[in-house]
Amino acid sequence: MLSVIPVEGIAEVREGDELATLIAEAAAAQDTPLIDGDCVVVTQKIVSKVEGRVVDLDPDDREERERLVESESVRVLRRRGDLIISETRHGFVCANAGVDLSNVNHGRAALLPIDADRSARHIRDALRARHGVGVAVIVSDTFGRPWRLGLTDVAIGVAGIAGVVDLRGTHDALGRELQVTEVAVADELAAAAELVMGKSRSVPAAIIRGVDREWLREGSVRELVRSPADDLFR
Amino acid sequence: MLSVIPVEGIAEVREGDELATLIAEAAAAQDTPLIDGDCVVVTQKIVSKVEGRVVDLDPDDREERERLVESESVRVLRRRGDLIISETRHGFVCANAGVDLSNVNHGRAALLPIDADRSARHIRDALRARHGVGVAVIVSDTFGRPWRLGLTDVAIGVAGIAGVVDLRGTHDALGRELQVTEVAVADELAAAAELVMGKSRSVPAAIIRGVDREWLREGSVRELVRSPADDLFR
Numbered sequence: 030m031l032s033v034i035p036v037e038g039i040a041e042v043r044e045g046d047e048l049a050t051l052i053a054e055a056a057a058a059q060d061t062p063l064i065d066g067d068c069v070v071v072t073q074k075i076v077s078k079v080e081g082r083v084v085d086l087d088p089d090d091r092e093e094r095e096r097l098v099e100s101e102s103v104r105v106l107r108r109r110g111d112l113i114i115s116e117t118r119h120g121f122v123c124a125n126a127g128v129d130l131s132n133v134n135h136g137r138a139a140l141l142p143i144d145a146d147r148s149a150r151h152i153r154d155a156l157r158a159r160h161g162v163g164v165a166v167i168v169s170d171t172f173g174r175p176w177r178l179g180l181t182d183v184a185i186g187v188a189g190i191a192g193v194v195d196l197r198g199t200h201d202a203l204g205r206e207l208q209v210t211e212v213a214v215a216d217e218l219a220a221a222a223e224l225v226m227g228k229s230r231s232v233p234a235a236i237i238r239g240v241d242r243e244w245l246r247e248g249s250v251r252e253l254v255r256s257p258a259d260d261l262f263r
Numbered sequence: 264m265l266s267v268i269p270v271e272g273i274a275e276v277r278e279g280d281e282l283a284t285l286i287a288e289a290a291a292a293q294d295t296p297l298i299d300g301d302c303v304v305v306t307q308k309i310v311s312k313v314e315g316r317v318v319d320l321d322p323d324d325r326e327e328r329e330r331l332v333e334s335e336s337v338r339v340l341r342r343r344g345d346l347i348i349s350e351t352r353h354g355f356v357c358a359n360a361g362v363d364l365s366n367v368n369h370g371r372a373a374l375l376p377i378d379a380d381r382s383a384r385h386i387r388d389a390l391r392a393r394h395g396v397g398v399a400v401i402v403s404d405t406f407g408r409p410w411r412l413g414l415t416d417v418a419i420g421v422a423g424i425a426g427v428v429d430l431r432g433t434h435d436a437l438g439r440e441l442q443v444t445e446v447a448v449a450d451e452l453a454a455a456a457e458l459v460m461g462k463s464r465s466v467p468a469a470i471i472r473g474v475d476r477e478w479l480r481e482g483s484v485r486e487l488v489r490s491p492a493d494d495l496f497r
Contacts, residue, residue, distance in 0.1 A: 032266055
């Protein structure tokens with residue numbers, strides 16, 4: 030059984046704040062202190078804020094916005110109206126290269142962390158060093174999908190947990206070798222966390238308790254990034 | 264807080280079995296009886312089996328397999344080696360039109376339910392009529408994604424729950440109207456359920472407890488299906 034616990038009561042953050050401490054203290058204050066083996070999911074927005082990845086942007090200046098999106102992209106895949114679908118330096122394909130005007134002050138825009146694996150590892154290391162707890166960390170963001178409507182949260186950085194779990198060589202319940210082999214557990218954990226975080230409430234983190242111990246290993250979001258050469262739809 | 268509870272102990276099913284009863288009894292037997300407001304996630308495979316959506320297929324006959332996939336498709340989008348990415352009658356874009364050889368007997372293949380909203384509604388109605396409990400039901404399947412590696416579970420049918428929750432008009436924590444508005448909660452619930460169901464264990468259903476009551480309304484998987492005209496990548 031998994032429990033998905035919202036971490037509430039984290040106030041507006043500033044550049045340089047230590048997220049590990051804010052999350053550990055908020056979790057303890059709501060009587061769900063972090064324990065070994067937990068997976069902590071943290072939204073990109075709050076990570077970008079503490080890392081200073083917030084820039085000026087006049088929301089009404091479309092050209093300025095497009096220039097910013099292009100500077101955050103290595104390749105533009107599609108444009109329609111205000112929407113740009115592009116590939117970021119990390120290899121993510123998403124709307125507007127992750128440049129986001131919601132939940133930041135007017136005239137400002139949040140950019141994706143430069144290396145969200147590193148962001149996750151920093152939080153994980155700080156939770157171990159300062160709070161004596163061994164947890165996995167996922168940095169999540171909200172992406173659209175082709176073919177399906179609605180947005181889901183996915184992992185953009187991981188530490189201490191697999192991005193993808195490979196079931197190759199295991200057998201199904203009837204003893205046949207499995208055809209379907211690789212499960213994107215970090216994306217599924219990010220999606221589960223989103224269900225308790227919502228979009229309009231101030232819940233920038235969630236704890237997932239009961240994660241399969243076999244998934245707790247050094248991981249990287251690179252496990253989740255399909256290379257352009259391997260992609261049939263780019 | 265959400266709890267994601269695997270429903271264990273459901274034996275191999277046959278065509279005509281009543282899934283509602285199997286799930287309700289298995290949940291009660293493990294001391295987690297269904298309660299009003301639960302969301303029950305059921306895998307496509309077990310739904311297809313009780314609905315008789317299983318056909319003969321020689322796994323070594325590639326031509327026969329391709330003919331079957333094409334007969335389950337309205338449009339083939341890409342081919343690479345053994346892999347066909349196509350659009351099904353339901354509007355889903357997935358590998359091999361959902362035709363699946365795992366967890367069925369050798370020489371057999373499971374097809375997608377003809378109408379998995381109806382499948383979900385049947386389970387929901389039977390749980391209410393026979394077991395007196397009001398739950399939402401999601402039928403899930405495991406799909407790949409372009410751009411990202413690894414598979415995640417998504418909803419292919421829903422009953423008593425929204426496919427997509429529209430946050431348009433609500434405001435973010437700073438009072439700005441939200442840019443990001445539509446969350447695919449049924450897909451996120453399916454993904455959360457997959458985390459406790461695994462692929463090789465005999466866990467064909469999960470209970471998600473604590474779902475936001477505002478999401479419990481008549482829904483349809485059509486909310487999640489992007490029309491080809493609206494799709495930039497088809």
